[in-house]
Amino acid sequence: xxxxxxxxxxxxxxxxxxxxxxxxxxxxxxxxxxxxxxxxxxxxxxxxxxxxxxxxxxxxxxxxxxxxxxxxxxxxxxxxxxxxxxxxxxxxxxxxxxxxxxxxxxxxxxxxxxxxxxxxxxxxxxxxxxxxxxxxxxxxxxxxxxxxxxxxxxxxxxxxxxxxxxxxxxxxxxxxxxxxxxxxxxxxxxxxxxxxxxxxxxxxxxxxxxxxxxxxxxxxxxxxxxxxxxxxxxxxxxxxxxxxxxxxxxxxxxxxxxxxxxxxxxxxxxxxxxxxxxxxxxxxxxxxxxxxxxxxxxxxxxxxxxxxxxxxxxxxxxxxxxxxxxxxxxxxxxxxxxxxxxxxxxxxxxxxxxxxxxxxxxxxxxxxxxxxxxxxxxxxxxxxxxxxxxxxxxxxxxxxxxxxxxxxxxxxxxxxxxxxxxxxxxxxxxxxxxxxxxxxxxxxxxxxxxxxxxxxxx
Amino acid sequence: xxxxxxxxxxxxxxxxxxxxxxxxxxxxxxxxxxxxxxxxxxxxxxxxxxxxxxxxxxxxxxxxxxxxxxxxxxxxxxxxxxxxxxxxxxxxxxxxxxxxxxxxxxxxxxxxxxxxxxxxxxxxxxxxxxxxxxxxxxxxxxxxxxxxxxxxxxxxxxxxxxxxxxxxxxxxxxxxxxxxxxxxxxxxxxxxxxxxxxxxxxxxxxxxxxxxxxxxxxxxxxxxxxxxxxxxxxxxxxxxxxxxxxxxxxxxxxxxxxxxxxxxxxxxxxxxxxxxxxxxxxxxxxxxxxxxxxxxxxxxxxxxxxxxxxxxxxxxxxxxxxxxxxxxxxxxxxxxxxxxxxxxxxxxxxxxxxxxxxxxxxxxxxxxxxxxxxxxxxxxxxxxxxxxxxxxxxxxxxxxxxxxxxxxxxxxxxxxxxxxxxxxxxxxxxxxxxxx
Ligand SMILES: Cc1cc2nc3c(=O)[nH]c(=O)nc-3n(C[C@H](O)[C@H](O)[C@H](O)COP(=O)(O)OP(=O)(O)OC[C@H]3O[C@@H](n4cnc5c(N)ncnc54)[C@H](O)[C@@H]3O)c2cc1C
Ligand code: SF4
Ligand code: SF4
Ligand code: SF4
Numbered sequence: 001x002x003x004x005x006x007x008x009x010x011x012x013x014x015x016x017x018x019x020x021x022x023x024x025x026x027x028x029x030x031x032x033x034x035x036x037x038x039x040x041x042x043x044x045x046x047x048x049x050x051x052x053x054x055x056x057x058x059x060x061x062x063x064x065x066x067x068x069x070x071x072x073x074x075x076x077x078x079x080x081x082x083x084x085x086x087x088x089x090x091x092x093x094x095x096x097x098x099x100x101x102x103x104x105x106x107x108x109x110x111x112x113x114x115x116x117x118x119x120x121x122x123x124x125x126x127x128x129x130x131x132x133x134x135x136x137x138x139x140x141x142x143x144x145x146x147x148x149x150x151x152x153x154x155x156x157x158x159x160x161x162x163x164x165x166x167x168x169x170x171x172x173x174x175x176x177x178x179x180x181x182x183x184x185x186x187x188x189x190x191x192x193x194x195x196x197x198x199x200x201x202x203x204x205x206x207x208x209x210x211x212x213x214x215x216x217x218x219x220x221x222x223x224x225x226x227x228x229x230x231x232x233x234x235x236x237x238x239x240x241x242x243x244x245x246x247x248x249x250x251x252x253x254x255x256x257x258x259x260x261x262x263x264x265x266x267x268x269x270x271x272x273x274x275x276x277x278x279x280x281x282x283x284x285x286x287x288x289x290x291x292x293x294x295x296x297x298x299x300x301x302x303x304x305x306x307x308x309x310x311x312x313x314x315x316x317x318x319x320x321x322x323x324x325x326x327x328x329x330x331x332x333x334x335x336x337x338x339x340x341x342x343x344x345x346x347x348x349x350x351x352x353x354x355x356x357x358x359x360x361x362x363x364x365x366x367x368x369x370x371x372x373x374x375x376x377x378x379x380x381x382x383x384x385x386x387x388x389x390x391x392x393x394x395x396x397x398x399x400x401x402x403x404x405x406x407x408x409x410x411x412x413x414x415x416x417x418x419x420x421x422x423x424x425x426x427x428x429x430x431x432x433x434x435x436x437x438x439x440x441x442x443x444x445x446x447x448x449x450x451x452x453x454x455x456x457x458x
Numbered sequence: 459x460x461x462x463x464x465x466x467x468x469x470x471x472x473x474x475x476x477x478x479x480x481x482x483x484x485x486x487x488x489x490x491x492x493x494x495x496x497x498x499x500x501x502x503x504x505x506x507x508x509x510x511x512x513x514x515x516x517x518x519x520x521x522x523x524x525x526x527x528x529x530x531x532x533x534x535x536x537x538x539x540x541x542x543x544x545x546x547x548x549x550x551x552x553x554x555x556x557x558x559x560x561x562x563x564x565x566x567x568x569x570x571x572x573x574x575x576x577x578x579x580x581x582x583x584x585x586x587x588x589x590x591x592x593x594x595x596x597x598x599x600x601x602x603x604x605x606x607x608x609x610x611x612x613x614x615x616x617x618x619x620x621x622x623x624x625x626x627x628x629x630x631x632x633x634x635x636x637x638x639x640x641x642x643x644x645x646x647x648x649x650x651x652x653x654x655x656x657x658x659x660x661x662x663x664x665x666x667x668x669x670x671x672x673x674x675x676x677x678x679x680x681x682x683x684x685x686x687x688x689x690x691x692x693x694x695x696x697x698x699x700x701x702x703x704x705x706x707x708x709x710x711x712x713x714x715x716x717x718x719x720x721x722x723x724x725x726x727x728x729x730x731x732x733x734x735x736x737x738x739x740x741x742x743x744x745x746x747x748x749x750x751x752x753x754x755x756x757x758x759x760x761x762x763x764x765x766x767x768x769x770x771x772x773x774x775x776x777x778x779x780x781x782x783x784x785x786x787x788x789x790x791x792x793x794x795x796x797x798x799x800x801x802x803x804x805x806x807x808x809x810x811x812x813x814x815x816x817x818x819x820x821x822x823x824x825x826x827x828x829x830x831x832x833x834x835x836x837x838x839x840x841x842x843x844x845x846x847x848x849x850x851x852x853x854x855x856x857x858x859x860x861x862x863x864x865x866x867x868x869x870x871x872x873x874x875x876x877x878x879x880x881x882x883x884x885x886x887x888x889x890x891x892x893x894x
Contacts, residue, residue: 358749
């Protein structure tokens, strides 16, 4: 027994070449050749290890179980602890718990786990394996956010009309699997690129306005094609503060593909996007009004897909969500607070993608800097949509149940406006409450006197 | 710059953050996940054993501390806070959450039946446990006295509560005032969701938040309860609706109480949710899911906490810092395989008892659990070797404090609130004095 344990007794060279290891082959390559878990695995080894090691930290306290918004509303999903750290022990290529597909990847479990177990990340990776060879056509289609925007923008009135026609939506549900009542973005006649091209340029410098130098603005697919108003208002607020806003040519971050387990293409997209953003300046702060895309670049690309790319790392460390950025300015005493008063109660939902950035809820403090505004936090974990989850016909009812309390709260407390930082969540809230739901920058834009808070109606 | 950064959102962090905020200070509360409060029983233990069962915790405090001082070279947290801070801490907590959440008296302990049918001393408890109270004070009889009849009712779909075991053991206990209870077991069926045969306590509680679902349970309870009996049920009677229990009890028409069950335990969660909501509504800035990785300091003063936000670390500046990050159970204290204990967030010096840290027996106290940070009476963290502050503006509260055997003494919540209040008040007066 003792000499078995005493490894120091055996000089390394006596071990000889490792069995099966071809000359020049790494241990990892050998493992990949023989292990079903590693072979053909869409996950990178690094991401797998990063998240897998955390499962041993699970103390089975069940805190994640109590917080999961999906497990709360349906018995179809066996819950984060079971599907995450527990099932992961038994996964060796095949999936041991198919209810995994009901996880919406909202990440609420990871946020609340006091032991740092990467539950949502483990789930996301396992889903990529589970769906690898039978990814529904629908999941491939709805992840093409940039393509959808490019196709729809020129036909905006027609597209919007079509998406409101019940028979068309029923057909779409049957053929593609997107639920007939699921929220759809409103196509705009002009993308942010079109607006930038046609506008006269930034407003002329006001007397006394500081020159704060350049920042890069990352629009995101939704901000380019659908939530164009949010992008415009962010640019105008930043310019109002004295920044020069650079908007380089840019593609999609790949988030929708990532959350549907299409890792290979998502990895390529996020790297390409970061190279494009880097091209505008390697030291500049990158601002995003798309909370979810910011999360993808800041951490999900790395933590879930194992992307270890210098461009992504560089942009990720420089990226700030708009509210985060403005509040940082405030904390440094550099944000002008000559806001006009806006007497209103505003229900606010912090989307999971913003919660998971570990920066608290900057939008609440930011909006309450405006005299008269009282923010009512939704206190709900999720709106249900979780990117593309709530669009799917088999998940639609679950997603609506997840969002129910939130919708009721928004309906009860709104005075014509609700606020949320990510696009798909806004569509979900709008669709389910009928209340105009906007990005926080919309409110700040109005408080600086740059627009009326109710215009345009969205 | 914030006035105060609180690290940890357990009982101590939440209570301190709210108190600081109510005093008009700006507070950032940063935590990497929910704390032990949610896993607890929804009760407030001040001092349960010393080692014999404690009836009047504050009256017995001096004797307890004197014994403790003889046995250990590390002062107990209560030696720093004193009885007044315990009184104020518990009062403050109970007033914050309100009578729908906590009732009781810090001066007198009561005994409550547990999920194995033992009797456990505590000071404050949810009103849903009031009908199960057994007095430790001969002058004041509790709800249950010698000869009281209890029917312990299990729910078939809920596996963590076995009424035969509980009733059997309950009937064997000699009550503090003499005599025994009469106890029997019975069962009801309540599937929380359609077709669910194995429900969590939380799912049952959520179902009972819906008034329309209560009738099914009420009918079965009415059918089984005998005249004069008190009903004991697992603590799953409603989660978000604080009136759920009172409604069920009124509909059944018999005395009724909840017995806490293993996590996910609902009473702890009710308290945790309530305090979190109060903190947020008071505009404590809550940073959920954010690890504090370290801090920046200069000249013996902490300047900023380093928060592991995604993408980039955030250096969160504040004038004072409160370490309320718990002990071993939350990873703030760590023991390595060389038996070296360390504090993982700020690398603080620790008070460590002399001699062996772990006895290889289950019985008795483990000296390891009394390891923690040392403080002065203002809860400022000091180096135990010199008794000098490590940083002039760093305070500590709760499970990270040295000197207690929280689980054996049943003192965890009392220490958390007493030290939170003591630290908060010291911070409030220090920040008001001069620096502002
Ligand atoms: C299962 C269980 C049952 C218990 N039962 C009893 C009982 O019956 N009687 C009794 O007296 N006591 C009991 N206790 C102990 C009692 O709950 C604790 O003593 C008390 O709640 C301590 O609270 P705390 O605020 O100090 O720390 P905790 O509740 O442990 O909270 C620590 C907080 O710090 C955060 N944190 C930790 N590290 C970091 C970091 N690096 N960065 C950011 N945040 C961090 C955590 O996320 C958490 O929010 C129990 C504890 C547990 C876990
Ligand atoms: S919250 Fe974390 S430690 Fe607790 S059960 Fe879930 S994964 Fe495990
Ligand atoms: S990611 Fe969201 S849906 Fe999935 S297990 Fe975690 S909390 Fe539940
Ligand atoms: S609210 Fe979330 S949890 Fe829900 S989908 Fe939107 S970003 Fe996520």
